[in-house]
Amino acid sequence: MVDGVLSDLQINDVVHATIRQSVAVAQKLEEQTGEPFIHLEFGIPGLPACRYGVEAQIEALRGGIASVYPNIAGCADLKQAGSRFVKAFLNLDVAPEGIVPTVGSMQGSYNLMLEASQLTQGKDTILFINPGFPVQRQQTRILGIKSEAFDIYDYRADRLRDKLEEYLQKGNIAAMIYSNPNNPAWICLTEDELRIIGECATKYDAIVIEDLAYMGMDFRQDLGTPGEPPYQATVARYTDNYVLMLSGSKIFSYAGERIAVMAFSDKLYRREYDELRRRYNIARCGDAFVLTYLYANSSGTAHSAQIALAAMMNAAVEGRYNFVHETAEYARRAARTKEIFVRNGFHIVYDRDMDQPVSDGFFYTVGRHGLTDEQLIKRLLRCGIVAIALVTTGSNQNGLRVCVSRINTDSEFEELDRRLQLFNTLTD
């Protein structure tokens, strides 16, 4: 039946199936069997939306905001709130000017990479520090932007510098992009590694795009007290060449409303580029991002969602809403399912940050010695479990990404255990 569905959906290579294809495979098998799958493939928030956002958004709509174009640079409230948020949880000084809302971080990275590739003649390539979110690489393909990538698995700590320089020395890297905590591996770059990235970015004049979609979710320490250390680790301490991507989707479980902010360093926001002046008659990097790229892409992002994010950030900054404690729920689910996987003979693929085991969180990675990715995925499908292969995230490792957001109740954990026991009885 699995082979039949793959064939129906024209998926020749299950290992390279995208997230959406994997969803479709599971749905079709659910229809045919009447049996619900355990969904580990898709990173949907598994928590209710932060109520401070919902309340503020409703109030804004009642006040008539729906007819009013948002300021293309972002509502003043949100720009101010973003600046406060970055100060409270990252201990960074970013002027409100540099806080720019986007239609999710998806629109942010799309336009940041496009702009980065147009800033300087000859700097036309984006470097992906993988594994990563597959769609970001796809963005460069759609836009016709060149890209390079490597898997950080073999290049942790000091080895990272040589690897980065190998690419950066060529002089064609416009920007580097990675997520931290990492989707899919949940590795967290150490301060030493972030220093290396920052120093390389400055030395070779490349912009670092740091995706903080899962900010604060390194649960090995409590990063949730505003204005007090420990703070979320960030490359911003080591270079001025940065833009941070702060999405409301996971931090505030606000994925439905497609709202994020980009935080430009003051220096980068104000930096002038001759190429921007020549092409668009707007020289400042941040102004061009807003008035050229975002304006032409969507003329801003939904007004009421901006008000929602401003309210949620302010609630977090003022200690009324602890987003780290709320999302710690994911760590509980990760710990419990990891134990089930390991007990049934699986192992964690990206298992350590230097001397520490990786944090529990939204994602982790599992592999199974002796099985190819194709065997692993197909046997799991036969047991009613769906997940995507690490290779689709730019990883060179065998294994799968597991997302814990949709597995929650005791009976779901027990069912996972039962199905993995079943898995151990299968042969091809």
Added chain:
Amino acid sequence: MVDGVLSDLQINDVVHATIRQSVAVAQKLEEQTGEPFIHLEFGIPGLPACRYGVEAQIEALRGGIASVYPNIAGCADLKQAGSRFVKAFLNLDVAPEGIVPTVGSMQGSYNLMLEASQLTQGKDTILFINPGFPVQRQQTRILGIKSEAFDIYDYRADRLRDKLEEYLQKGNIAAMIYSNPNNPAWICLTEDELRIIGECATKYDAIVIEDLAYMGMDFRQDLGTPGEPPYQATVARYTDNYVLMLSGSKIFSYAGERIAVMAFSDKLYRREYDELRRRYNIARCGDAFVLTYLYANSSGTAHSAQIALAAMMNAAVEGRYNFVHETAEYARRAARTKEIFVRNGFHIVYDRDMDQPVSDGFFYTVGRHGLTDEQLIKRLLRCGIVAIALVTTGSNQNGLRVCVSRINTDSEFEELDRRLQLFNTLTD
């Protein structure tokens, strides 16, 4: 003082100032003089948002929608409502599958032009039937897509076919784009002209992107009764190679929430392109638009805004909300201000559709014999009136675009009259 502000804002050529630059000039002059301007430059809805949308959006947020990623192809409710809306007001059959929400029509045209330019090797150029919305042309510049354009002023009726064929015969035109009613000229293409465009699109296999931002607002006839003629004129009656852009911004005064739908003809949605299969492994035009272009651009559009647009379209289809009568307010303002301009010595530039005077509506065009655009704009600024030059919209005509959305009260009309009388006393 006008020259000082232009110099401060680094605007060397006031005739080519963008909308946003013109806004900035007026703001600065308002600050310096303490005197409010008459704003004719910016197309903001001047009416409250349709309450059916606001109510539905609030209810959806209360129901917890903010945490739930929208289906990337659009909410089922909105796809259904869009299909009904197109049937009721355009008398077209478009399957719900072909109704795809975007972050305003801005995101729609951006991605439609990008996709169109990638469908067929050699077809890499977008043809703009001008005058038009300046940002659409800017979208192709940002994306590095080739474009051609002509001003329709001298090519109405039968002359249109030869002009179109002059471009299309080269074989490199991927898509044609125009708005109807036209921003900025408020000309409405006749059925004959639309037939010509449609026949050419079929003959030369080019996609027509028809921007219906001001749908129903040809107030010379009442296009507001669902399911009954007369219907909004559309190229869709003359070709299957079309995508219509239906924005909530002006029709429902919902600009703040950045919500529109694209309506693909059934045939185009399902058409397979080898280039799409090769590049993205998704061959169908509509599927690729959704799963490749929109997914990578913003992962969909705000969930609650989709629910709002669905509710507003349903209210219109069911006769509970007459968007044509609501927006007819703009025609009243246009008629009144046109009379003031003409009485003070101005003339309407794009004044006729064949034998008929253009409709009153959201925009119109004015010129003044004997004055260059620069003289005209600067003298108006000196009188506290701001508007953009037609040349920035791809027109070859002298004159200005006037938007009536922000002029409303009796005292504002009287003030316009007073300032135009003052204008007539000025010399350079």
